[in-house]
Amino acid sequence: MVPGLVLSLAKPERKCDDRIEGEIMRKLLLLAMLLLGTNAANAAPTMLVHLLGTGGPELTPDRQGYATLIEAPDELLLFDAGRGVMQQIYEQGINPKWVTRIFLTHLHSDHIAGLPDLWMTPWFLLGRTAPLEIWGPPGTHKMIAGMRAMYGHDIDSRVDRFNTIWGLEVTVHEIVPGKVYERAGLVVTAFAVKHADGDPAFGYRIDRAGHSVVLSGDTTLTPNLVTAAKGADLLVQNVIAFSPRLTSRPEMQMVLAKLTTPEQAAELLKEAQPKLAIFSHIVKKELPGRTGDDAIIARVRLAGYAGPVQIGHDREVVSIDDKVTVSPPPSTVGLPELDGK
Numbered sequence: 413m414v415p416g417l418v419l420s421l422a423k424p425e426r427k428c429d430d431r432i433e434g435e436i437m438r439k440l441l442l443l444a445m446l447l448l449g450t451n452a453a454n455a456a457p458t459m460l461v462h463l464l465g466t467g468g469p470e471l472t473p474d475r476q477g478y479a480t481l482i483e484a485p486d487e488l489l490l491f492d493a494g495r496g497v498m499q500q501i502y503e504q505g506i507n508p509k510w511v512t513r514i515f516l517t518h519l520h521s522d523h524i525a526g527l528p529d530l531w532m533t534p535w536f537l538l539g540r541t542a543p544l545e546i547w548g549p550p551g552t553h554k555m556i557a558g559m560r561a562m563y564g565h566d567i568d569s570r571v572d573r574f575n576t577i578w579g580l581e582v583t584v585h586e587i588v589p590g591k592v593y594e595r596a597g598l599v600v601t602a603f604a605v606k607h608a609d610g611d612p613a614f615g616y617r618i619d620r621a622g623h624s625v626v627l628s629g630d631t632t633l634t635p636n637l638v639t640a641a642k643g644a645d646l647l648v649q650n651v652i653a654f655s656p657r658l659t660s661r662p663e664m665q666m667v668l669a670k671l672t673t674p675e676q677a678a679e680l681l682k683e684a685q686p687k688l689a690i691f692s693h694i695v696k697k698e699l700p701g702r703t704g705d706d707a708i709i710a711r712v713r714l715a716g717y718a719g720p721v722q723i724g725h726d727r728e729v730v731s732i733d734d735k736v737t738v739s740p741p742p743s744t745v746g747l748p749e750l751d752g753k
């Protein structure tokens with residue numbers, strides 16, 4: 413178990429609602445999860461970065477949709493909510509009902525496909541009583557209104573005295589570049605990026621106790637990203653790479669132009685020099701599996717960047733402190749089934 417996961421498992425509920433059936437059972441369940449994860453000898457790191465999903469829109473056997481969870485003491489901040497996000501949070505040993513603060517980079521479907529699941533299911537199944545709070549680009553209000561409409565039937569049928577409407581509320585903040593969140597020494601800053609038909613799109617920088625994590629979001633190489641990533645402990649960077657056959661096709665040029673190629677990543681990394689860069693939101697065509705991953709890193713090296721860079725994998729956890737270390741996905745062996753009723 414990764415040191416620090418205890419933070420999330422031990423987190424007290426923000427709102428205790430004793431009326432909800434199964435509460436005692438749920439607490440026992442979480443206690444069991446806590447015991448599985450306890451490692452008192454390890455102090456909590458400044459931040460943990462859970463690479464929940466490292467894929468783009470493509471279907472691959474081993475990558476869920478793009479989502480990244482930042483964990484700090486009393487903080488669980490989710491950045492984007494791609495396909496499968498709720499399952500991935502659970503498999504990290506974290507109860508999804510505690511993930512209520514969500515930052516969206518932009519509104520492409522591969523970044524919000526998992527949002528309705530995370531909104532509805534922990535509410536009616538796991539007893540989430542806190543509303544969601546969402547930060548996103550202009551258009552987020554409209555998207556959330558559409559989500560509510562899409563689930564209108566389910567809302568009408570499930571809201572009752574046990575599942576009150578309060579837990580389904582969503583507070584939306586449509587953001588502009590600058591500081592968008594600050595709490596207990598943790599600061600989230602948004603910066604504008606360039607994503608063509610995905611604009612307005614943002615990247616995020618998360619700072620805490622002299623350490624920083626930068627999420628590129630979906631963008632091509634842009635000066636704002638270089639500035640934000642300068643000296644960061646960790647840069648979580650999108651990448652796009654096609655086979656030579658597809659790279660030369662005219663209809664692919666628009667796609668290649670709205671994300672970051674390995675050569676552009678090399679340029680960015682040479683300039684920004686983060687302690688570690690990890691590719692996530694990995695968009696590959698005709699470059700399957702490990703061989704394709706190796707081809708991406710080889711192209712970065714060929715373009716002249718020799719520093720620390722690696723391919724991200726789903727559910728890896730990066731510990732941010734004076735050292736930046738990557739741990740493999742936590743085991744799901746013995747993970748209890750999670751059902752609040």
Ligand SMILES: [Zn+2]
Pocket residue numbers: 468469478520522523630693
């Ligand atoms: Zn995307």
Ligand SMILES: [Zn+2]
Pocket residue numbers: 518520607610630
């Ligand atoms: Zn996009």
